[in-house]
Amino acid sequence: MELLNVLFIKPFADMFAAPDFLLQVLWEGLVSGVLYALIALGFVLIYKSSRIFNFAQGIMVVFAALTLVGLHEAGVPALLAVPLTLLVMFGLAVAIERVVLRPLVNQPDIILFMATIGITLFLVGFGELIFGGENKVMITEQLFIPTGSFELEPFGGFLLIEQKDLTAVIGAVVLVGLLLLFLNKSKMGRAIRALGDDHQAALSVGISLSTIWVLVWFIAGIIALATGIVWGARAGVSFALEVIAYKALPVLMLGGLESVLGAILGGLAIGILEKLFEIYWGQPLLGGNTETWFAFVFALIVLLFRPQGLFGERIIERV
Protein backbone atom coordinates (compact mmCIF):
# COMPACT_ATOMS: atom_id res chain seq x y z
CA MET A 1 0.00 0.00 0.00
CA GLU A 2 2.82 2.32 0.88
CA LEU A 3 4.52 1.45 -2.41
CA LEU A 4 1.37 2.17 -4.40
CA ASN A 5 1.12 5.49 -2.67
CA VAL A 6 4.69 6.44 -3.48
CA LEU A 7 4.36 5.22 -7.07
CA PHE A 8 0.97 6.48 -8.11
CA ILE A 9 -0.37 9.04 -5.70
CA LYS A 10 2.33 11.06 -4.05
CA PRO A 11 4.12 12.21 -7.25
CA PHE A 12 0.90 13.58 -8.68
CA ALA A 13 -0.06 15.16 -5.40
CA ASP A 14 3.35 16.86 -5.40
CA MET A 15 2.82 18.12 -8.91
CA PHE A 16 -0.48 19.71 -8.00
CA ALA A 17 0.82 21.07 -4.73
CA ALA A 18 3.62 22.99 -6.46
CA PRO A 19 2.64 23.75 -10.07
CA ASP A 20 5.40 26.33 -10.46
CA PHE A 21 8.00 23.71 -9.66
CA LEU A 22 6.33 21.33 -12.12
CA LEU A 23 6.65 24.03 -14.77
CA GLN A 24 10.32 24.41 -13.91
CA VAL A 25 10.83 20.66 -14.37
CA LEU A 26 8.93 20.69 -17.66
CA TRP A 27 11.01 23.62 -18.90
CA GLU A 28 14.28 21.87 -18.07
CA GLY A 29 12.97 18.77 -19.82
CA LEU A 30 11.96 20.77 -22.85
CA VAL A 31 15.43 22.27 -23.16
CA SER A 32 17.17 18.92 -23.30
CA GLY A 33 14.31 17.50 -25.36
CA VAL A 34 14.80 20.06 -28.11
CA LEU A 35 18.47 19.19 -28.28
CA TYR A 36 17.80 15.45 -28.42
CA ALA A 37 15.35 16.14 -31.22
CA LEU A 38 17.97 18.12 -33.11
CA ILE A 39 20.59 15.38 -32.86
CA ALA A 40 18.05 12.71 -33.74
CA LEU A 41 17.19 14.69 -36.87
CA GLY A 42 20.82 14.47 -37.94
CA PHE A 43 20.65 10.68 -37.63
CA VAL A 44 17.31 10.45 -39.42
CA LEU A 45 18.40 12.48 -42.44
CA ILE A 46 21.50 10.39 -42.98
CA TYR A 47 19.62 7.15 -42.40
CA LYS A 48 16.81 8.09 -44.74
CA SER A 49 19.04 8.98 -47.61
CA SER A 50 21.68 6.30 -47.32
CA ARG A 51 20.52 3.60 -44.87
CA ILE A 52 23.58 4.38 -42.82
CA PHE A 53 23.34 4.53 -39.08
CA ASN A 54 25.78 7.33 -38.43
CA PHE A 55 27.72 6.37 -35.34
CA ALA A 56 29.91 9.45 -35.84
CA GLN A 57 27.16 11.98 -35.10
CA GLY A 58 28.36 12.36 -31.51
CA ILE A 59 31.96 13.00 -32.34
CA MET A 60 30.88 15.44 -35.02
CA VAL A 61 29.32 17.51 -32.24
CA VAL A 62 32.64 17.52 -30.37
CA PHE A 63 34.64 18.18 -33.50
CA ALA A 64 32.45 21.12 -34.53
CA ALA A 65 32.59 22.67 -31.05
CA LEU A 66 36.36 22.17 -30.83
CA THR A 67 36.90 23.70 -34.25
CA LEU A 68 34.84 26.72 -33.28
CA VAL A 69 36.68 27.26 -30.01
CA GLY A 70 40.03 26.38 -31.57
CA LEU A 71 39.59 28.93 -34.34
CA HIS A 72 38.68 31.56 -31.79
CA GLU A 73 41.73 30.72 -29.70
CA ALA A 74 43.83 31.11 -32.84
CA GLY A 75 42.64 34.70 -33.03
CA VAL A 76 39.69 34.46 -35.43
CA PRO A 77 36.82 36.70 -34.31
CA ALA A 78 33.92 34.65 -32.98
CA LEU A 79 31.40 35.71 -35.58
CA LEU A 80 33.83 34.80 -38.35
CA ALA A 81 34.69 31.53 -36.66
CA VAL A 82 31.13 30.23 -37.07
CA PRO A 83 31.02 30.38 -40.88
CA LEU A 84 34.59 29.06 -40.98
CA THR A 85 33.57 26.11 -38.82
CA LEU A 86 30.65 25.48 -41.15
CA LEU A 87 33.13 25.47 -44.01
CA VAL A 88 35.22 22.89 -42.17
CA MET A 89 32.09 20.77 -41.63
CA PHE A 90 31.31 21.02 -45.33
CA GLY A 91 34.84 19.91 -46.15
CA LEU A 92 34.36 17.02 -43.78
CA ALA A 93 31.11 16.04 -45.54
CA VAL A 94 32.81 16.10 -48.94
CA ALA A 95 35.75 14.10 -47.63
CA ILE A 96 33.51 11.48 -46.03
CA GLU A 97 31.52 11.09 -49.25
CA ARG A 98 34.65 10.73 -51.39
CA VAL A 99 36.80 8.62 -49.14
CA VAL A 100 34.30 6.49 -47.24
CA LEU A 101 30.84 6.37 -48.78
CA ARG A 102 31.55 6.28 -52.48
CA PRO A 103 33.95 3.35 -52.42
CA LEU A 104 31.59 1.43 -50.14
CA VAL A 105 28.41 1.98 -52.11
CA ASN A 106 26.32 -1.20 -52.42
CA GLN A 107 28.03 -2.83 -49.49
CA PRO A 108 25.86 -4.33 -46.77
CA ASP A 109 24.55 -1.87 -44.16
CA ILE A 110 26.72 -3.30 -41.42
CA ILE A 111 29.90 -2.46 -43.35
CA LEU A 112 28.82 1.15 -43.71
CA PHE A 113 27.98 1.22 -40.02
CA MET A 114 31.49 -0.03 -39.26
CA ALA A 115 32.84 2.66 -41.54
CA THR A 116 31.12 5.33 -39.44
CA ILE A 117 32.80 3.85 -36.35
CA GLY A 118 36.04 4.29 -38.29
CA ILE A 119 35.14 7.92 -38.92
CA THR A 120 34.48 8.32 -35.20
CA LEU A 121 37.88 6.95 -34.24
CA PHE A 122 39.59 9.07 -36.85
CA LEU A 123 37.89 12.24 -35.64
CA VAL A 124 38.81 11.46 -32.01
CA GLY A 125 42.47 11.12 -32.93
CA PHE A 126 42.51 13.96 -35.40
CA GLY A 127 40.69 16.27 -32.99
CA GLU A 128 43.11 15.52 -30.18
CA LEU A 129 46.08 15.98 -32.46
CA ILE A 130 44.99 19.45 -33.51
CA PHE A 131 43.12 20.82 -30.53
CA GLY A 132 44.64 18.83 -27.68
CA GLY A 133 42.71 16.70 -25.23
CA GLU A 134 42.01 19.20 -22.45
CA ASN A 135 38.61 20.76 -21.78
CA LYS A 136 37.79 24.09 -23.29
CA VAL A 137 35.22 26.74 -22.52
CA MET A 138 32.60 27.53 -25.11
CA ILE A 139 32.86 31.07 -26.37
CA THR A 140 29.32 31.86 -25.25
CA GLU A 141 29.70 35.57 -24.64
CA GLN A 142 31.70 36.21 -27.78
CA LEU A 143 28.83 34.72 -29.76
CA PHE A 144 26.48 37.17 -28.06
CA ILE A 145 24.50 34.44 -26.37
CA PRO A 146 22.95 36.07 -23.29
CA THR A 147 23.98 34.34 -20.09
CA GLY A 148 21.74 35.92 -17.49
CA SER A 149 18.46 34.54 -16.23
CA PHE A 150 15.04 35.88 -15.43
CA GLU A 151 12.24 34.87 -13.17
CA LEU A 152 8.59 34.38 -13.83
CA GLU A 153 5.89 33.97 -11.28
CA PRO A 154 3.26 31.56 -12.53
CA PHE A 155 0.62 30.45 -10.01
CA GLY A 156 2.09 32.89 -7.51
CA GLY A 157 5.20 30.70 -7.47
CA PHE A 158 8.65 30.96 -8.94
CA LEU A 159 10.09 29.90 -12.31
CA LEU A 160 13.70 30.50 -13.23
CA ILE A 161 14.58 30.60 -16.88
CA GLU A 162 18.19 30.86 -18.00
CA GLN A 163 18.56 33.06 -21.05
CA LYS A 164 21.11 30.60 -22.40
CA ASP A 165 18.47 27.86 -22.38
CA LEU A 166 15.87 30.11 -23.92
CA THR A 167 18.30 30.99 -26.72
CA ALA A 168 19.02 27.30 -27.21
CA VAL A 169 15.33 26.45 -27.47
CA ILE A 170 14.57 29.28 -29.86
CA GLY A 171 17.64 28.51 -31.93
CA ALA A 172 16.78 24.82 -32.13
CA VAL A 173 13.16 25.51 -33.03
CA VAL A 174 14.24 27.87 -35.80
CA LEU A 175 16.76 25.33 -37.09
CA VAL A 176 14.21 22.53 -37.08
CA GLY A 177 11.67 24.79 -38.78
CA LEU A 178 14.16 25.72 -41.51
CA LEU A 179 15.04 22.07 -41.95
CA LEU A 180 11.40 21.07 -42.35
CA LEU A 181 10.86 23.88 -44.82
CA PHE A 182 13.91 22.75 -46.74
CA LEU A 183 12.79 19.12 -46.80
CA ASN A 184 9.25 19.86 -47.89
CA LYS A 185 9.64 22.77 -50.25
CA SER A 186 13.00 22.64 -51.95
CA LYS A 187 14.14 20.51 -54.84
CA MET A 188 16.99 19.01 -52.84
CA GLY A 189 14.70 18.32 -49.89
CA ARG A 190 12.29 16.54 -52.18
CA ALA A 191 15.16 14.48 -53.53
CA ILE A 192 16.21 13.51 -50.01
CA ARG A 193 12.69 12.33 -49.22
CA ALA A 194 12.47 10.51 -52.54
CA LEU A 195 15.74 8.74 -51.81
CA GLY A 196 14.33 7.65 -48.46
CA ASP A 197 11.27 6.16 -50.14
CA ASP A 198 12.80 4.27 -53.02
CA HIS A 199 16.50 4.21 -53.62
CA GLN A 200 16.40 2.59 -57.04
CA ALA A 201 13.66 4.84 -58.36
CA ALA A 202 15.54 7.88 -57.12
CA LEU A 203 18.59 6.71 -59.05
CA SER A 204 16.47 6.07 -62.12
CA VAL A 205 15.17 9.63 -62.32
CA GLY A 206 18.71 10.93 -62.16
CA ILE A 207 18.98 11.97 -58.52
CA SER A 208 22.68 12.11 -57.86
CA LEU A 209 23.65 10.10 -54.82
CA SER A 210 26.91 11.90 -54.17
CA THR A 211 25.28 15.33 -54.17
CA ILE A 212 22.61 14.23 -51.73
CA TRP A 213 25.10 12.47 -49.48
CA VAL A 214 27.36 15.50 -49.21
CA LEU A 215 24.28 17.55 -48.50
CA VAL A 216 22.90 15.38 -45.68
CA TRP A 217 26.31 15.01 -44.06
CA PHE A 218 26.72 18.76 -44.23
CA ILE A 219 23.31 19.24 -42.62
CA ALA A 220 24.38 16.78 -39.94
CA GLY A 221 27.47 18.96 -39.54
CA ILE A 222 25.37 22.11 -39.09
CA ILE A 223 23.27 20.32 -36.52
CA ALA A 224 26.43 19.13 -34.80
CA LEU A 225 27.73 22.67 -34.56
CA ALA A 226 24.44 24.00 -33.15
CA THR A 227 24.32 21.19 -30.60
CA GLY A 228 27.96 21.71 -29.78
CA ILE A 229 27.50 25.40 -29.06
CA VAL A 230 24.44 24.87 -26.87
CA TRP A 231 25.72 21.89 -24.95
CA GLY A 232 29.21 23.32 -24.78
CA ALA A 233 27.77 26.46 -23.17
CA ARG A 234 26.23 24.30 -20.47
CA ALA A 235 28.89 21.71 -19.86
CA GLY A 236 32.10 22.88 -21.50
CA VAL A 237 33.71 21.52 -24.62
CA SER A 238 35.38 18.15 -24.19
CA PHE A 239 35.33 14.74 -25.75
CA ALA A 240 32.75 13.73 -23.15
CA LEU A 241 30.23 15.73 -25.16
CA GLU A 242 30.13 12.80 -27.55
CA VAL A 243 27.95 10.99 -25.07
CA ILE A 244 24.94 13.22 -25.57
CA ALA A 245 24.63 11.92 -29.11
CA TYR A 246 23.94 8.48 -27.68
CA LYS A 247 20.99 9.98 -25.87
CA ALA A 248 19.53 10.29 -29.34
CA LEU A 249 19.47 6.49 -29.67
CA PRO A 250 16.38 5.93 -27.50
CA VAL A 251 14.83 8.90 -29.26
CA LEU A 252 15.39 7.09 -32.55
CA MET A 253 13.98 3.85 -31.17
CA LEU A 254 10.91 5.76 -30.08
CA GLY A 255 10.55 7.92 -33.13
CA GLY A 256 11.53 5.39 -35.72
CA LEU A 257 14.74 5.83 -37.70
CA GLU A 258 12.99 7.16 -40.76
CA SER A 259 10.55 9.66 -39.41
CA VAL A 260 11.44 13.34 -39.20
CA LEU A 261 8.35 14.06 -37.14
CA GLY A 262 9.14 11.04 -34.95
CA ALA A 263 12.59 12.39 -34.20
CA ILE A 264 11.19 15.72 -33.12
CA LEU A 265 8.33 14.38 -31.00
CA GLY A 266 10.46 11.53 -29.66
CA GLY A 267 13.17 13.97 -28.63
CA LEU A 268 10.75 16.22 -26.79
CA ALA A 269 9.02 13.26 -25.15
CA ILE A 270 12.27 11.74 -23.90
CA GLY A 271 13.59 15.07 -22.66
CA ILE A 272 10.47 15.86 -20.67
CA LEU A 273 9.73 12.36 -19.41
CA GLU A 274 13.24 11.74 -18.13
CA LYS A 275 13.17 14.97 -16.14
CA LEU A 276 9.71 14.25 -14.70
CA PHE A 277 10.74 10.73 -13.78
CA GLU A 278 13.97 11.90 -12.19
CA ILE A 279 12.31 14.51 -10.00
CA TYR A 280 9.10 12.80 -8.98
CA TRP A 281 10.00 9.13 -8.99
CA GLY A 282 13.77 8.75 -9.34
CA GLN A 283 15.00 10.93 -6.51
CA PRO A 284 12.51 9.87 -3.82
CA LEU A 285 12.49 6.17 -4.77
CA LEU A 286 15.86 5.37 -6.27
CA GLY A 287 18.10 8.08 -4.93
CA GLY A 288 18.31 9.97 -8.22
CA ASN A 289 20.62 9.84 -11.21
CA THR A 290 17.99 8.05 -13.27
CA GLU A 291 18.45 10.34 -16.25
CA THR A 292 21.35 8.31 -17.52
CA TRP A 293 19.28 5.18 -18.06
CA PHE A 294 15.63 6.19 -18.03
CA ALA A 295 15.42 6.95 -21.76
CA PHE A 296 16.83 3.55 -22.71
CA VAL A 297 14.54 1.58 -20.42
CA PHE A 298 11.57 3.62 -21.57
CA ALA A 299 12.45 2.97 -25.22
CA LEU A 300 12.81 -0.76 -24.52
CA ILE A 301 9.38 -0.91 -22.94
CA VAL A 302 7.81 0.96 -25.85
CA LEU A 303 9.52 -1.35 -28.32
CA LEU A 304 7.96 -4.36 -26.61
CA PHE A 305 4.57 -3.08 -27.66
CA ARG A 306 5.37 -1.17 -30.84
CA PRO A 307 8.38 -2.64 -32.62
CA GLN A 308 8.31 0.03 -35.34
CA GLY A 309 8.63 2.75 -32.74
CA LEU A 310 5.97 5.23 -31.80
CA PHE A 311 6.10 7.15 -35.06
CA GLY A 312 7.81 4.65 -37.38
CA GLU A 313 6.91 5.46 -40.92
CA ARG A 314 3.75 3.68 -41.94
CA ILE A 315 4.51 1.19 -44.58
CA ILE A 316 2.21 1.86 -47.50
CA GLU A 317 1.63 -1.38 -49.27
CA ARG A 318 -0.64 -1.96 -52.18
CA VAL A 319 -1.28 -5.38 -53.57
Add this chain to the structure above:
Amino acid sequence: MSVLPEVAPAEPILSVNNIEVIYDHVILVLKGVSFSVPRGGIVALLGANGAGKTTTLKAISNLLHAERGEVTKGSIVFEGQQVQDLSPNQLVKRGCIQVMEGRHCFGHLSVEDNLMTGAFTRKDGAAAIKADLELVYEYFPRLKIRRASQAGYTSGGEQQMTAIGRALMSRPKMILLDEPSMGLAPQLVEEIFEIVKRLNEEQGVSFLLAEQNTNTALRYAKYGFILESGRVVLDGDAASLRQNEDVKEFYLGVGGEGRRSFRDVKHYKRRKRWLA
Protein backbone atom coordinates in the same frame (compact mmCIF):
# COMPACT_ATOMS: atom_id res chain seq x y z
CA MET B 1 35.00 5.41 -105.34
CA SER B 2 31.74 7.18 -105.48
CA VAL B 3 31.65 10.93 -105.69
CA LEU B 4 27.95 11.11 -105.16
CA PRO B 5 26.98 12.05 -101.61
CA GLU B 6 25.63 8.97 -100.03
CA VAL B 7 22.45 9.21 -98.06
CA ALA B 8 23.54 7.59 -94.84
CA PRO B 9 20.84 5.64 -93.05
CA ALA B 10 19.63 7.64 -90.06
CA GLU B 11 21.83 6.96 -87.08
CA PRO B 12 19.92 5.08 -84.40
CA ILE B 13 19.38 6.98 -81.15
CA LEU B 14 20.42 3.90 -79.21
CA SER B 15 22.41 0.89 -80.22
CA VAL B 16 23.36 -1.99 -78.03
CA ASN B 17 26.26 -3.99 -79.36
CA ASN B 18 26.84 -7.51 -78.21
CA ILE B 19 26.64 -6.82 -74.49
CA GLU B 20 27.24 -9.40 -71.83
CA VAL B 21 26.02 -8.85 -68.28
CA ILE B 22 27.23 -10.66 -65.21
CA TYR B 23 25.66 -10.33 -61.77
CA ASP B 24 27.76 -10.77 -58.65
CA HIS B 25 30.77 -11.75 -60.78
CA VAL B 26 29.28 -15.21 -61.45
CA ILE B 27 25.78 -15.14 -62.89
CA LEU B 28 25.82 -14.67 -66.63
CA VAL B 29 22.50 -13.13 -67.59
CA LEU B 30 22.95 -11.57 -71.01
CA LYS B 31 25.04 -13.53 -73.49
CA GLY B 32 25.67 -11.09 -76.28
CA VAL B 33 22.60 -8.97 -76.93
CA SER B 34 22.54 -6.58 -79.87
CA PHE B 35 19.80 -4.34 -81.17
CA SER B 36 19.11 -0.75 -81.96
CA VAL B 37 16.33 1.80 -81.64
CA PRO B 38 15.83 4.32 -84.46
CA ARG B 39 15.33 7.96 -83.54
CA GLY B 40 11.66 8.56 -82.89
CA GLY B 41 10.83 4.87 -82.97
CA ILE B 42 9.04 2.52 -80.62
CA VAL B 43 10.86 -0.77 -80.28
CA ALA B 44 9.58 -3.69 -78.26
CA LEU B 45 11.83 -6.03 -76.36
CA LEU B 46 9.84 -9.20 -75.86
CA GLY B 47 10.33 -12.42 -74.03
CA ALA B 48 9.22 -14.55 -71.13
CA ASN B 49 10.09 -14.15 -67.46
CA GLY B 50 13.81 -14.23 -66.87
CA ALA B 51 14.69 -13.76 -70.52
CA GLY B 52 16.79 -10.70 -69.67
CA LYS B 53 14.52 -7.83 -70.68
CA THR B 54 14.82 -5.91 -67.43
CA THR B 55 18.56 -6.58 -67.23
CA THR B 56 18.98 -5.20 -70.73
CA LEU B 57 17.11 -2.04 -69.83
CA LYS B 58 19.06 -1.61 -66.60
CA ALA B 59 22.31 -2.17 -68.44
CA ILE B 60 21.41 0.74 -70.70
CA SER B 61 20.28 3.06 -67.90
CA ASN B 62 23.21 1.99 -65.71
CA LEU B 63 21.05 0.95 -62.80
CA LEU B 64 22.76 -2.45 -62.86
CA HIS B 65 25.58 -1.23 -60.72
CA ALA B 66 23.21 -0.77 -57.78
CA GLU B 67 22.36 -4.47 -58.03
CA ARG B 68 25.92 -5.69 -58.32
CA GLY B 69 25.56 -6.28 -62.02
CA GLU B 70 28.15 -5.35 -64.59
CA VAL B 71 28.38 -5.03 -68.35
CA THR B 72 31.48 -7.09 -69.05
CA LYS B 73 31.54 -7.05 -72.85
CA GLY B 74 30.14 -5.03 -75.70
CA SER B 75 29.13 -1.44 -75.88
CA ILE B 76 26.07 0.75 -75.53
CA VAL B 77 25.89 3.83 -77.72
CA PHE B 78 23.38 6.59 -77.09
CA GLU B 79 23.30 9.47 -79.55
CA GLY B 80 26.65 8.50 -81.00
CA GLN B 81 28.48 8.26 -77.68
CA GLN B 82 29.41 5.32 -75.53
CA VAL B 83 27.45 5.53 -72.31
CA GLN B 84 28.13 2.38 -70.36
CA ASP B 85 30.47 4.14 -67.94
CA LEU B 86 28.12 7.01 -67.14
CA SER B 87 26.12 7.24 -63.94
CA PRO B 88 22.31 7.16 -64.23
CA ASN B 89 22.39 10.84 -63.30
CA GLN B 90 24.61 11.71 -66.27
CA LEU B 91 22.54 9.58 -68.60
CA VAL B 92 19.29 11.27 -67.54
CA LYS B 93 20.99 14.61 -68.25
CA ARG B 94 21.72 13.39 -71.77
CA GLY B 95 18.09 12.47 -72.27
CA CYS B 96 17.74 8.76 -71.60
CA ILE B 97 15.60 7.73 -68.64
CA GLN B 98 14.15 4.48 -67.39
CA VAL B 99 10.68 3.84 -66.01
CA MET B 100 11.18 0.83 -63.83
CA GLU B 101 9.14 -2.31 -63.70
CA GLY B 102 6.59 -2.22 -60.89
CA ARG B 103 6.31 1.57 -61.18
CA HIS B 104 8.42 2.44 -58.12
CA CYS B 105 6.68 5.65 -57.14
CA PHE B 106 7.85 7.47 -54.04
CA GLY B 107 5.04 6.27 -51.82
CA HIS B 108 5.17 8.96 -49.15
CA LEU B 109 5.48 11.85 -51.59
CA SER B 110 2.46 13.45 -53.21
CA VAL B 111 1.81 12.74 -56.87
CA GLU B 112 2.98 16.23 -57.76
CA ASP B 113 6.17 15.88 -55.70
CA ASN B 114 6.77 12.59 -57.48
CA LEU B 115 6.53 14.32 -60.81
CA MET B 116 8.80 17.12 -59.64
CA THR B 117 11.57 14.70 -58.65
CA GLY B 118 11.80 13.90 -62.36
CA ALA B 119 13.07 17.41 -62.95
CA PHE B 120 16.06 16.92 -60.63
CA THR B 121 18.66 17.08 -63.38
CA ARG B 122 17.20 20.10 -65.13
CA LYS B 123 18.81 23.50 -65.05
CA ASP B 124 16.46 25.44 -67.30
CA GLY B 125 14.53 27.24 -64.60
CA ALA B 126 11.31 26.96 -62.67
CA ALA B 127 9.10 28.36 -65.43
CA ALA B 128 10.09 25.69 -67.95
CA ILE B 129 9.63 22.98 -65.33
CA LYS B 130 6.21 24.34 -64.43
CA ALA B 131 5.22 24.34 -68.10
CA ASP B 132 6.25 20.71 -68.40
CA LEU B 133 4.27 19.85 -65.30
CA GLU B 134 1.18 21.24 -67.01
CA LEU B 135 2.07 19.24 -70.10
CA VAL B 136 2.22 16.05 -68.06
CA TYR B 137 -1.17 16.89 -66.54
CA GLU B 138 -2.47 17.38 -70.06
CA TYR B 139 -1.43 13.87 -71.01
CA PHE B 140 -2.58 12.43 -67.69
CA PRO B 141 -5.60 14.45 -66.56
CA ARG B 142 -6.18 11.93 -63.82
CA LEU B 143 -2.91 12.89 -62.14
CA LYS B 144 -4.02 16.48 -61.91
CA ILE B 145 -7.04 15.42 -59.89
CA ARG B 146 -4.87 13.35 -57.59
CA ARG B 147 -1.91 15.72 -57.46
CA ALA B 148 -2.03 16.15 -53.68
CA SER B 149 -2.57 12.48 -52.73
CA GLN B 150 0.28 10.40 -51.41
CA ALA B 151 1.40 8.31 -54.37
CA GLY B 152 1.41 5.15 -52.26
CA TYR B 153 -2.34 5.36 -51.91
CA THR B 154 -3.16 5.83 -55.59
CA SER B 155 -4.27 3.01 -57.88
CA GLY B 156 -1.90 0.89 -59.95
CA GLY B 157 -2.83 2.71 -63.13
CA GLU B 158 -2.31 6.09 -61.54
CA GLN B 159 1.06 4.97 -60.24
CA GLN B 160 2.11 3.84 -63.69
CA MET B 161 1.02 7.22 -65.04
CA THR B 162 2.94 8.96 -62.25
CA ALA B 163 6.04 6.96 -63.10
CA ILE B 164 5.82 7.80 -66.81
CA GLY B 165 4.96 11.43 -66.05
CA ARG B 166 7.93 11.63 -63.67
CA ALA B 167 10.22 10.41 -66.45
CA LEU B 168 8.72 12.98 -68.85
CA MET B 169 9.63 15.75 -66.43
CA SER B 170 13.29 15.18 -67.25
CA ARG B 171 12.60 16.13 -70.88
CA PRO B 172 13.88 12.85 -72.22
CA LYS B 173 14.75 12.01 -75.80
CA MET B 174 14.28 8.38 -74.99
CA ILE B 175 12.34 6.44 -72.38
CA LEU B 176 13.14 2.88 -71.41
CA LEU B 177 9.77 1.58 -70.36
CA ASP B 178 9.82 -1.64 -68.38
CA GLU B 179 6.61 -3.69 -68.27
CA PRO B 180 4.08 -0.86 -68.23
CA SER B 181 1.20 -3.33 -68.47
CA MET B 182 2.16 -5.27 -65.35
CA GLY B 183 -0.76 -5.81 -63.02
CA LEU B 184 -3.10 -3.45 -64.83
CA ALA B 185 -6.59 -4.06 -66.22
CA PRO B 186 -6.66 -4.50 -70.02
CA GLN B 187 -8.52 -1.24 -70.45
CA LEU B 188 -5.86 0.66 -68.53
CA VAL B 189 -3.09 -1.07 -70.46
CA GLU B 190 -4.72 0.18 -73.66
CA GLU B 191 -4.94 3.71 -72.18
CA ILE B 192 -1.29 3.75 -71.16
CA PHE B 193 -0.12 2.49 -74.54
CA GLU B 194 -2.24 5.08 -76.32
CA ILE B 195 -0.47 7.77 -74.30
CA VAL B 196 2.90 6.24 -75.12
CA LYS B 197 1.96 6.42 -78.78
CA ARG B 198 0.88 10.04 -78.47
CA LEU B 199 4.07 10.97 -76.65
CA ASN B 200 6.04 9.30 -79.39
CA GLU B 201 4.21 11.13 -82.17
CA GLU B 202 3.70 14.52 -80.55
CA GLN B 203 6.81 14.90 -78.38
CA GLY B 204 9.16 12.83 -80.52
CA VAL B 205 10.21 10.64 -77.60
CA SER B 206 11.76 7.32 -78.64
CA PHE B 207 10.68 4.29 -76.66
CA LEU B 208 12.29 1.00 -75.83
CA LEU B 209 9.52 -1.10 -74.43
CA ALA B 210 10.14 -4.29 -72.46
CA GLU B 211 6.95 -6.29 -72.36
CA GLN B 212 5.55 -9.72 -71.67
CA ASN B 213 2.26 -8.64 -73.13
CA THR B 214 3.48 -9.44 -76.63
CA ASN B 215 0.14 -8.89 -78.28
CA THR B 216 -0.36 -5.31 -77.13
CA ALA B 217 3.31 -4.40 -77.45
CA LEU B 218 3.44 -5.50 -81.09
CA ARG B 219 0.40 -3.43 -81.92
CA TYR B 220 2.08 -0.24 -80.76
CA ALA B 221 5.73 -0.91 -81.55
CA LYS B 222 7.13 -0.68 -85.03
CA TYR B 223 9.84 -3.23 -84.51
CA GLY B 224 10.41 -6.05 -82.08
CA PHE B 225 13.23 -8.14 -80.68
CA ILE B 226 12.57 -11.39 -78.87
CA LEU B 227 14.90 -12.38 -76.07
CA GLU B 228 15.32 -15.83 -74.70
CA SER B 229 17.76 -16.80 -71.95
CA GLY B 230 19.88 -13.76 -72.53
CA ARG B 231 20.03 -13.85 -76.32
CA VAL B 232 18.10 -12.21 -79.12
CA VAL B 233 16.48 -15.15 -80.90
CA LEU B 234 14.24 -13.38 -83.36
CA ASP B 235 13.66 -9.89 -84.63
CA GLY B 236 11.61 -8.18 -87.29
CA ASP B 237 9.09 -5.43 -87.82
CA ALA B 238 5.98 -5.72 -85.73
CA ALA B 239 3.69 -6.89 -88.51
CA SER B 240 5.91 -9.74 -89.58
CA LEU B 241 6.48 -10.84 -85.99
CA ARG B 242 2.75 -10.98 -85.44
CA GLN B 243 2.45 -13.27 -88.46
CA ASN B 244 5.33 -15.51 -87.46
CA GLU B 245 4.04 -18.99 -86.59
CA ASP B 246 6.44 -19.47 -83.67
CA VAL B 247 5.69 -16.11 -82.16
CA LYS B 248 2.00 -16.81 -82.52
CA GLU B 249 2.29 -20.09 -80.75
CA PHE B 250 4.79 -19.26 -78.03
CA TYR B 251 3.97 -15.67 -77.24
CA LEU B 252 0.55 -14.80 -78.58
CA GLY B 253 -1.19 -17.98 -77.51
CA VAL B 254 -2.87 -18.50 -80.87
CA GLY B 255 -1.88 -20.74 -83.75
CA GLY B 256 -2.05 -24.49 -84.06
CA GLU B 257 -5.39 -25.77 -85.22
CA GLY B 258 -7.88 -27.85 -83.36
CA ARG B 259 -7.20 -29.90 -80.26
CA ARG B 260 -3.63 -30.49 -79.25
CA SER B 261 -2.41 -34.00 -78.98
CA PHE B 262 0.69 -35.25 -77.26
CA ARG B 263 2.45 -35.28 -80.63
CA ASP B 264 2.00 -31.52 -80.90
CA VAL B 265 3.60 -31.03 -77.57
CA LYS B 266 6.68 -32.84 -78.75
CA HIS B 267 6.64 -30.74 -81.85
CA TYR B 268 6.42 -27.66 -79.66
CA LYS B 269 9.42 -28.69 -77.68
CA ARG B 270 11.40 -29.38 -80.79
CA ARG B 271 10.68 -25.97 -82.21
CA LYS B 272 11.32 -24.34 -78.92
CA ARG B 273 14.80 -25.78 -78.97
CA TRP B 274 15.34 -24.29 -82.38
CA LEU B 275 14.27 -20.93 -81.06
CA ALA B 276 16.67 -21.07 -78.18
